[in-house]
Amino acid sequence: MKKIALLGATGSIGQSTIEVIKRHPEEFKVVLASAHSRTEELLNYGNEIPIDHFVITGENGVGISGHPGNIHKGEDALLSLLEEIDYDIMLNAVVGSAGLKYTVAGLKTGHNIALANKESLVMAGDIITELAKENHCKIIPVDSEHCAIMQCLESAKDKSHVRRIILTASGGPFSNLRLEAFKNITLQDALQHPTWAMGNKITIDSATMANKGLEVIEAHHLFNVYYDEIDVLIHPQSVIHSMVEYIDGSIISQLSFPDMKLPIQYALSYPDRFDATAQYTDLAKIHELTFYKPNFEKFPLLGMAFEVGKNGGIIPTIFNAANEAAVTLFLQEKIHFIDIPDIVEKELSVPNIYNPDLETIIEKDKEIKEKIYTNY
Ligand code: NAD
Numbered sequence: 001m002k003k004i005a006l007l008g009a010t011g012s013i014g015q016s017t018i019e020v021i022k023r024h025p026e027e028f029k030v031v032l033a034s035a036h037s038r039t040e041e042l043l044n045y046g047n048e049i050p051i052d053h054f055v056i057t058g059e060n061g062v063g064i065s066g067h068p069g070n071i072h073k074g075e076d077a078l079l080s081l082l083e084e085i086d087y088d089i090m091l092n093a094v095v096g097s098a099g100l101k102y103t104v105a106g107l108k109t110g111h112n113i114a115l116a117n118k119e120s121l122v123m124a125g126d127i128i129t130e131l132a133k134e135n136h137c138k139i140i141p142v143d144s145e146h147c148a149i150m151q152c153l154e155s156a157k158d159k160s161h162v163r164r165i166i167l168t169a170s171g172g173p174f175s176n177l178r179l180e181a182f183k184n185i186t187l188q189d190a191l192q193h194p195t196w197a198m199g200n201k202i203t204i205d206s207a208t209m210a211n212k213g214l215e216v217i218e219a220h221h222l223f224n225v226y227y228d229e230i231d232v233l234i235h236p237q238s239v240i241h242s243m244v245e246y247i248d249g250s251i252i253s254q255l256s257f258p259d260m261k262l263p264i265q266y267a268l269s270y271p272d273r274f275d276a277t278a279q280y281t282d283l284a285k286i287h288e289l290t291f292y293k294p295n296f297e298k299f300p301l302l303g304m305a306f307e308v309g310k311n312g313g314i315i316p317t318i319f320n321a322a323n324e325a326a327v328t329l330f331l332q333e334k335i336h337f338i339d340i341p342d343i344v345e346k347e348l349s350v351p352n353i354y355n356p357d358l359e360t361i362i363e364k365d366k367e368i369k370e371k372i373y374t375n376y
C-alpha cells in the first residue's frame, strides 16, 4: 500500500485524487491531506476514506476547534509534518507559486513527488531536478501532457533517438475567435473551457495559452530537452495528450478521454498500472481527431514562454509571478482579458539573475506580485 501526502486536496486535482483513492483503497492510503481554505470540505473527506492528518494552511484554519488532535494549522505545521511523518509519495496539487516550498520539502526528505504544481518547475526547474537527483527521488508529472510524454518516451532506447516532443493543446475557448474580438472577452467567457473542468487559475491560463507556455518550460525540465525540440500543436478534442517523434519518423502518442483521474492514477501507481477510475475510451464515439498550428499573435504568452524558458535564470520566475498576479486581477474583474499578456510582458525587460537560489526566487515572486497588485 502506498502512503500519500495529498497537498491541495480540496482543489480540482485534489478532488479527482480522492476519487482515485476511493477506487483503489487496497493500493493507496492518504496519510495527510492539506487545503488552504474550505475547511469543512477537507474534513469531510475523513468520512469517505481514512486520513491520518489534516492541515489547513490559510487564515480561516485558525478558528477551527472541536475536532480531534489530527488537525493542524498553518504552513509551518505542514512543512514540519512533511519532515516527520512516514509517506511514500507527495501529490502536490497546490495552485501557483505557493506550491514550490512543498515540492522542495518533499524532495529534501527523499520523497517521490507526483507533481501537478507545474509552477514549481517553471520557477525552480534546475534546483528541483538537481534536488531530485541528489536525493534519489522521482518527479512524476500529473499534468496530462507530461504524463503522456513520459509514457511515449518508454519507447526510447536512447535519448538521441528522440527528434521532438509535440505538446498538444485544446486551444481553449478562444481558438476560433477573431483577434479583434478579444477585447470584449468577459470573465464568464474565459471560465468556459471546452474540454477540461479545472480550477479557475489554470482555466484562465488555458484561455490565454499561458498554461501551454508553462508546460513547455515544464517539459524542458522534466525531460531534459532543448526548447527547439518542443512543438505545440492545437488538438481541440483533447484525446491525444501529447506525442514524441523519433528520428526515424515514428510518432508515438497516448490517447484517452480527457479526464485527469487517469494521469493522477498513473502518477500514483507508477511504475505499476491499476484498473481505470476514469471511463475507458470508446474511440468510435470520437469520430475525428484534428490538429493545427497555434496562433502566436492571438496568444502572445505562448511565444513569450519559449523566450522566457530560453533566457532561464530568474526570468521564468518573473513570468510566472506576473502571470499569476494578472490572472488574479482578471478573476477579480479589475483588468480585461487582453491586459494579461501586456502586464506580463512589461515585467520581463529586466537584467537577468543567473542561477538564482531558492530564497532569491521566492523573494522575486513576492516582489513582482506586490508590485503588480499595487499598480491596479
Ligand atoms: P484549484 O484552485 O482547484 O485547487 C488548488 C488547491 O490548492 C486547493 O486545495 C487550495 O486550498 C490549495 N491552495 C491554494 N492556495 C494555497 C496556498 N497558498 N498554500 C497551500 N495550498 C493552497 O487548482 P487545480 O486546478 O486543482 O490545480 C492545482 C495545480 O495542478 C495547479 O498547479 C495546476 O496548474 C495543476 N494542474 C491542474 C489541472 C486540472 O485539471 N485542474 C491539470 C493539470 C495541472
Ligand code: MG
Residues within 6 Å of the ligand: 143, 144, 145, 215
Ligand atoms: Mg496540462
